[in-house]
Amino acid sequence: MTDRKYIIVGNWKMNLNVSEASILVHRLHQKIKIHRGVDIVLAPPLIDIQPLSLEIDRRQFKLAAQDAYYKDNGAYTGQVSFTMLRDLVSYCIVGHSERKIYFNETLEDVREKVSAAIRNDIIPIICIGETKLERNSGETKTVINDQLTTAIANLTSHEIQNVILTYEPVWAISTFDGEIAKPKDIEQAIGFMRLTIEHLYGKVVAENVRIIYGGSVDENNAGLFLDIDGCDGALVGSASLNYYKFSEIIEKASQIYLKRSKK
Numbered sequence: 001m002t003d004r005k006y007i008i009v010g011n012w013k014m015n016l017n018v019s020e021a022s023i024l025v026h027r028l029h030q031k032i033k034i035h036r037g038v039d040i041v042l043a044p045p046l047i048d049i050q051p052l053s054l055e056i057d058r059r060q061f062k063l064a065a066q067d068a069y070y071k072d073n074g075a076y077t078g079q080v081s082f083t084m085l086r087d088l089v090s091y092c093i094v095g096h097s098e099r100k101i102y103f104n105e106t107l108e109d110v111r112e113k114v115s116a117a118i119r120n121d122i123i124p125i126i127c128i129g130e131t132k133l134e135r136n137s138g139e140t141k142t143v144i145n146d147q148l149t150t151a152i153a154n155l156t157s158h159e160i161q162n163v164i165l166t167y168e169p170v171w172a173i174s175t176f177d178g179e180i181a182k183p184k185d186i187e188q189a190i191g192f193m194r195l196t197i198e199h200l201y202g203k204v205v206a207e208n209v210r211i212i213y214g215g216s217v218d219e220n221n222a223g224l225f226l227d228i229d230g231c232d233g234a235l236v237g238s239a240s241l242n243y244y245k246f247s248e249i250i251e252k253a254s255q256i257y258l259k260r261s262k263k
């Protein structure tokens with residue numbers, strides 16, 4: 001048993017305007033207790049972050065941005081930097097597959113964003129995962145290795161222990177193919193990611209890094225995913241827009257954390 005806490009992240013993607021976001025947060029406050037073994041993170045659209053930062057109970061929830069630009073400031077029309085977000089959020093999702101697929105984000109962009117997040121005291125939640133085509137061509141490990149090693153290339157062993165790594169296969173995301181991943185496949189991918197960290201930074205560091213799973217996690221299957229050996233939480237998309245579903249996922253994480261800590 002390691003003492004890594006669970007972390008459950010709700011990625012709202014491009015959903016919920018300011019008043020809708022406020023209603024969801026109000027319901028989450030009513031429904032979700034503070035759980036000792038579970039960090040709860042909400043990643044609303046950028047425009048909701050400032051108002052929500054005044055509404056949330058920070059003992060209960062932390063905020064994350066879904067993306068930010070790696071330059072600190074300057075003539076970059078339309079962009080918002082990690083520097084601007086540092087007082088508002090604790091985390092930022094970096095390298096989500098939707099950014100890679102729809103906005104041509106490269107692995108080098110991801111590496112720059114990870115560095116910018118760390119420089120601004122924001123914890124990056126780094127997304128790693130293969131497409132269906134890559135999996136079918138037997139390239140899963142190569143893709144994971146490339147994405148992971150590029151993303152963390154600039155990090156010291158102290159810095160890497162603070163990041164959150166996410167295994168999120170593109171084919172398992174509900175709005176792509178939404179295939180339900182097999183726990184065995186997830187365990188292998190997470191194990192491979194931890195081994196990659198071990199080769200680069202040593203066993204102690206690798207044991208401290210939290211690695212979570214994302215892809216069609218909901219209130220019915222969360223227990224199955226969160227029980228996977230080495231899995232420290234979930235990055236939840238559509239189910240995080242529903243306060244009942246999201247709170248059930250957190251309840252599951254809390255139950256499994258308690259079960260594990262008794263071992």
Ligand code: 13P
Pocket residue numbers: 011096168172173174175214215216217235236237238239
């Ligand atoms: P779903 O939970 O809707 O599959 O989304 C996963 C995801 O992309 C979270 O970042």
